Amino acid sequence: MIISEQTALVTGANRGLGRLLATELVARGATVYAGARNPDTIDVPGVIPISLDVTDPESVAAAAKAAGAVTLLINNAGSSTGADLLTGDLGDLRLEMDTHYFGSLSMIRAFAPGVAANGGGTILNILSVLSWISLPTVGGYSAAKSAAWSMTNALRVQLAEQNIRVAGLHVGFMDTEMAATVTAPKMDPAAVAALAIDGIEADAYEILADDLSRQVQAGFAGGVDALYPALT
Numbered sequence: 001m002i003i004s005e006q007t008a009l010v011t012g013a014n015r016g017l018g019r020l021l022a023t024e025l026v027a028r029g030a031t032v033y034a035g036a037r038n039p040d041t042i043d044v045p046g047v048i049p050i051s052l053d054v055t056d057p058e059s060v061a062a063a064a065k066a067a068g069a070v071t072l073l074i075n076n077a078g079s080s081t082g083a084d085l086l087t088g089d090l091g092d093l094r095l096e097m098d099t100h101y102f103g104s105l106s107m108i109r110a111f112a113p114g115v116a117a118n119g120g121g122t123i124l125n126i127l128s129v130l131s132w133i134s135l136p137t138v139g140g141y142s143a144a145k146s147a148a149w150s151m152t153n154a155l156r157v158q159l160a161e162q163n164i165r166v167a168g169l170h171v172g173f174m175d176t177e178m179a180a181t182v183t184a185p186k187m188d189p190a191a192v193a194a195l196a197i198d199g200i201e202a203d204a205y206e207i208l209a210d211d212l213s214r215q216v217q218a219g220f221a222g223g224v225d226a227l228y229p230a231l232t
Contacts, residue, residue: 004029120163
């Protein structure tokens with residue numbers, strides 16, 4: 001994929017990784033729609049702000065109608081309630097699933113026909129190393145990201161015949177507002193944005209942005225013993 005020839009839409013583009021993804025795409029010559037619930041909060045020069053709430057079907061449909069020329073869709077919008085699976089509020093757990101799974105799926109269902117009609121393109125789902133390994137403190141987030149990863153795999157096969165490549169970005173902690181309270185090492189989100197766009201340009205299906213993601217992926221063959229050593 002030649003980025004400068006694409007029309008892209010980035011969800012959750014008003015802050016964090018989404019803002020930097022939009023910035024990186026503009027720098028590489030793409031036409032960029034930047035989606036956010038309040039488009040007035042988008043301050044990236046060169047983008048086309050668009051009102052978008054991925055959990056609202058009417059908002060998603062309106063965005064698909066307004067940005068019909070899209071050939072690159074990046075599902076970045078996210079939530080992080082910190083809800084515990086056993087004790088957390090069910091509303092918070094539903095929000096995680098509505099945002100990361102149903103929200104991304106709704107965007108793909110709405111935009112895939114247009115991408116196909118435009119000759120094909122790429123969909124990138126921003127996932128997480130936490131889609132592969134779960135921590136009790138963020139059980140709701142991990143479950144939603146795992147569902148999004150499974151959905152990514154299914155649609156990757158289903159949409160290939162329409163010349164649509166479905167990719168996933170896996171990354172650990174980044175130095176963004178969402179991870180402000182995390183004391184573990186965090187990646188520079190600008191570097192992650194550049195790696196993500198590099199991966200899209202290289203037609204990669206899986207983009208692993210850090211050593212932690214690579215280590216966890218490598219541990220799959222070891223099963224529970226390798227991924228959760230505290231249980232053994």
